[in-house]
Amino acid sequence: MTRDKINKTLSPPPLFIVISGPSGVGKDAALDKMKKAGFPFHYVLTATTRPKRQGERDGVDYQFLSEEKFRQMIKTNQFLEWAKVYGNYYGVPKREIKEALKAGLDTIVKVDVQGATTIKQILPDAVFIFLMPPSIGELANRLKQRHGLSSPDLDLRLNKAQEEIESLPLFDYVVISHTDGLDLTVTQINAIVTAEKCRLKPRVVTL
Amino acid sequence: MTRDKINKTLSPPPLFIVISGPSGVGKDAALDKMKKAGFPFHYVLTATTRPKRQGERDGVDYQFLSEEKFRQMIKTNQFLEWAKVYGNYYGVPKREIKEALKAGLDTIVKVDVQGATTIKQILPDAVFIFLMPPSIGELANRLKQRHGLSSPDLDLRLNKAQEEIESLPLFDYVVISHTDGLDLTVTQINAIVTAEKCRLKPRVVTL
Numbered sequence: 047m048t049r050d051k052i053n054k055t056l057s058p059p060p061l062f063i064v065i066s067g068p069s070g071v072g073k074d075a076a077l078d079k080m081k082k083a084g085f086p087f088h089y090v091l092t093a094t095t096r097p098k099r100q101g102e103r104d105g106v107d108y109q110f111l112s113e114e115k116f117r118q119m120i121k122t123n124q125f126l127e128w129a130k131v132y133g134n135y136y137g138v139p140k141r142e143i144k145e146a147l148k149a150g151l152d153t154i155v156k157v158d159v160q161g162a163t164t165i166k167q168i169l170p171d172a173v174f175i176f177l178m179p180p181s182i183g184e185l186a187n188r189l190k191q192r193h194g195l196s197s198p199d200l201d202l203r204l205n206k207a208q209e210e211i212e213s214l215p216l217f218d219y220v221v222i223s224h225t226d227g228l229d230l231t232v233t234q235i236n237a238i239v240t241a242e243k244c245r246l247k248p249r250v251v252t253l
Numbered sequence: 254m255t256r257d258k259i260n261k262t263l264s265p266p267p268l269f270i271v272i273s274g275p276s277g278v279g280k281d282a283a284l285d286k287m288k289k290a291g292f293p294f295h296y297v298l299t300a301t302t303r304p305k306r307q308g309e310r311d312g313v314d315y316q317f318l319s320e321e322k323f324r325q326m327i328k329t330n331q332f333l334e335w336a337k338v339y340g341n342y343y344g345v346p347k348r349e350i351k352e353a354l355k356a357g358l359d360t361i362v363k364v365d366v367q368g369a370t371t372i373k374q375i376l377p378d379a380v381f382i383f384l385m386p387p388s389i390g391e392l393a394n395r396l397k398q399r400h401g402l403s404s405p406d407l408d409l410r411l412n413k414a415q416e417e418i419e420s421l422p423l424f425d426y427v428v429i430s431h432t433d434g435l436d437l438t439v440t441q442i443n444a445i446v447t448a449e450k451c452r453l454k455p456r457v458v459t460l
Contacts, residue, residue: 176453219451234451241448244426244441246383 058248060147061239062169063087063154066162067177068207070189072223072231073156074107076177079232080154087239088146090155093119096134109139126253127157127164132199136161144253152239159210166216171249173242175235176217180224182208265455267354268446269376270294270361273369274384275414277396279430279438280363281314283384286439287361294446295353297362300326303341316346333460334364334371339406343368351460359446366417373423378456380449382442383424387431389415 067073081089093109095116104110111119116135120128128137138155146153157165162174179185182204189203214220221234242249272280288296300316302323311317318326323342327335335344345362353360364372369381386392389411396410421427428441449456 175451214453217453219448220453221451234447237444237447238451240441240444241426244382244428244445246421246424246427 058243058245059250060150061152061242061249062143062147062172062251062253063152063239064162064165064172064174065154065156065177065235066159066174066217067223068179068185068210069158069203070185070192070207071177071179072188072228073177076223076228076231076235077154077156079228080235083232085236085239086152088149088151088153090138090142090146090153092156093125093128093137093139094134096136111135126155126168127161129158129160129164131158131160132202138165140253147251147253152243159213163213163216169251169253171251173238173249174217174219175238176214176220177223177231178211178214178220179207180222265450265452266457267357268359268449268456269350269354269379269458269460270359270446271369271372271379271381272361272363272384272442273366273381273424274430275386275392275417276365276410277392277399277414278384278386279395279435280384283430283435283438283442284361284363286435287442290439292443292446293359295356295358295360297345297349297353297360299363300332300335300344300346301341303343318342333362333375334368336365336367336371338365338367339409345372347460354458354460359450366420370420370423376458376460378458380445380456381424381426382445383421383427384430384438385418385421385427386414387429 065073065077077089080087091105091109093111093116095111095113098104098110102108113135116137119125119137119139124140125137126140126143128135136158138157138161143153143155165172166174185207186200186204189200219238221231223231272284274280284296287294298312298316300318300323302318302320305311305317309315320342323344326332326344326346331347332344333347333350335342343365345364345368350360350362372379373381392414393407393411396407426445428438430438
């Protein structure tokens with residue numbers, strides 16, 4: 047093994063990390079906690095056409111777009127992946143990821159399980175982390191809090207979550223999204239990134 | 254994916270972790286630090302026929318054996334691997350590892366690079382971590398401190414270290430053994446273990 051190769055091993059290329067899991071599992075909460083803890087990642091902003099929820103800000107929580115703008119970006123191939131979910135468009139803008147990786151930043155993106163499946167086909171060397179609810183009952187509780195007990199969305203989402211758990215095999219890691227604070231969840235995600243950076247055979251993502 | 258399979262994924266089997274690297278790189282110092290920090294591993298005690306160094310205790314630092322006893326254990330196949338290095342025998346007792354893994358404990362062993370190569374053949378699903386000196390110059394400094402500037406051992410060990418770095422490709426992870434305290438080194442080893450426990454396809458070691 048040449049010294050060049052060794053040096054290369056020791057300064058690994060930036061990682062592209064895909065955080066996924068069922069709706070309601072706590073993806074946003076986990077990422078918020080990581081941002082607040084100051085983990086040095088580039089967090090990719092998802093674009094969406096869904097209405098802002100209370101407290102959400104454009105350019106901070108999502109990139110809120112009109113349907114017209116979103117469709118135009120689809121046409122010009124500007125999304126790594128996009129989907130229409132529960133009547134709204136969601137998409138991961140390609141350019142932002144390209145620029146972050148080029149700048150050498152570990153880049154993290156949050157997508158639904160269908161999105162992760164698509165990204166796996168395009169970038170198999172990304173790091174795929176599945177956020178798993180502690181139980182389906184616990185997931186139901188969280189969704190009830192958000193959508194209300196009698197919401198027609200509830201059953202739809204729970205059934206979908208069960209389906210999504212079937213996609214587990216495409217992921218590299220599974221991390222439980224614990225109810226009582228996300229400290230352990232965030233510690234585990236951070237450990238995964240640290241470990242991946244020590245891998246002898248680094249993953250190389252080219253976009 | 255059945256619930257059974259998912260549950261199995263979420264309570265992974267115990268890991269067998271092999272820490273290796275050139276003589277003088279700081280394997281003992283790193284493990285000492287991990288023990289003191291209270292990381293919940295079973296640390297396998299290496300058996301050796303080499304004389305105790307100052308401050309070392311039998312049953313704590315090594316299992317100090319007579320040559321006769323050691324040779325008898327070789328004959329009865331009681332070592333996972335053993336070798337004669339610089340005139341002394343070193344060996345990893347099999348029974349201790351078996352019992353620790355059976356008790357569900359993550360088990361960590363420290364061996365030289367040749368030992369790691371042997372274990373890789375017997376237990377390919379162990380986690381192999383290479384402790385790397387920050388530079389060959391730095392390694393020389395550490396060995397000088399231990400063996401004296403003009404020791405004939407010094408060149409021998411430095412040449413061997415260069416050879417050993419050639420074995421890097423058999424390892425899963427490489428961690429730098431930093432001079433200025435081993436905090437980062439120990440954090441990285443711990444992160445590797447945490448990440449490995451989140452792997453979707455857990456490693457299964459049967460001995």
